[in-house]
Amino acid sequence: MTSHISATAFDPWHAINDHQQQSGLDSQFGATATFIGSMRDFNDNTDVSQMVLEHYPEMTSRYLDKLELEARERWPLLDCLIIHRVGEINPADPIVLIACWSAHRRAALDACSWLIEELKHRAPFWKKETRQDGERWLEHNTDGS
């Protein structure tokens, strides 16, 4: 189980693969579910050229760990990885990565889906978009649809 904050761009597939290699759980897990949230260059009908992701460092670390722990209590997970970007983010950059490993599929799928919803509602991160008409803090998260 690992969660961390990344101040620089990361390759999600590389990160997942690395984590999986190091876990030594090969042939124990039958299911891996992942979610990657990445930056779009378009929001609310407006082009977005860059984004700054601010956070409350001590509290985010604490909340990512807390979310992992809660997920493990709810589902029989073998492993879990959460990475979240902060700082200056460019279009197409991954912002958040969640990966869950379990013996059978429902645990990994349900935990992954739950983790991204909880993270979006509870972890103290804030996005500021740079648009043609200036910078703008996002006021609330989308409902996912």
Place this chain on the structure above:
Amino acid sequence: MTSHISATAFDPWHAINDHQQQSGLDSQFGATATFIGSMRDFNDNTDVSQMVLEHYPEMTSRYLDKLELEARERWPLLDCLIIHRVGEINPADPIVLIACWSAHRRAALDACSWLIEELKHRAPFWKKETRQDGERWLEHNTDGS
């Protein structure tokens, strides 16, 4: 949108990354959800040393395409990738890969979860396990839990 059958081992993260690079959809999608099903060396309290995956080739291709099409009708997906192994499979080998890309998270997550369930119930694949006491066809799929 692509689905294919693979008679040889594949690296799921590499396959997803390749597909994503070639899609040209960077910075359009904000969400990527994936599911990987892989072979465990243990089932029903017994060690499993190998597995053979048989299929009904014309019908599997047809059903994977059909599932993708149905998923696209139900959710606003930007892209979708399905890969399924057949033939001789070793512990830790990926068996199935599902990846869904969408603008917002719920479409990708829900489509991914739906696709693996539908595939498990409808696509004509059959697993035969090799155990210490011989070969054995699996009689039914697990319910996921």
Place this chain on the structure above:
Amino acid sequence: MSIQVKFFASLRDKIGISDTTVDSATTAGEAWDIATDKAERPVNVLVAINLDYAQFDSPINDGDEVAFFPPVTGG
């Protein structure tokens, strides 16, 4: 008239036939009976006609491909 009949996985092993042709049959069930010499049908056997799921009483036509197989276990 020529109907191609296929059996897969454990059902093929049990029936002992992978692929055969029957000359006349009006339903999938009739094709089963002719191809297997009226072997008992396992309760959970699935039927496909021309690559789509069907029933034992579904009609078949000249040139059709009828397949019988056990519950699927992929994924």
Place this chain on the structure above:
Amino acid sequence: MSIQVKFFASLRDKIGISDTTVDSATTAGEAWDIATDKAERPVNVLVAINLDYAQFDSPINDGDEVAFFPPVTGG
């Protein structure tokens, strides 16, 4: 007594303070009033005491860290 008070994101920009210390306060709301000179509280502002979500009327103690921020928008 020393309470550390932090403001984040759009709320920090609005209030114009990132980090300050107040000498006495018994609740998070009192810490807000002292730190901001009784600025109006935006309706949806969130409160954390020692890195856990709390309420404006939650009690605070010497050495606590109180943070105020807008709805979170990460992920």
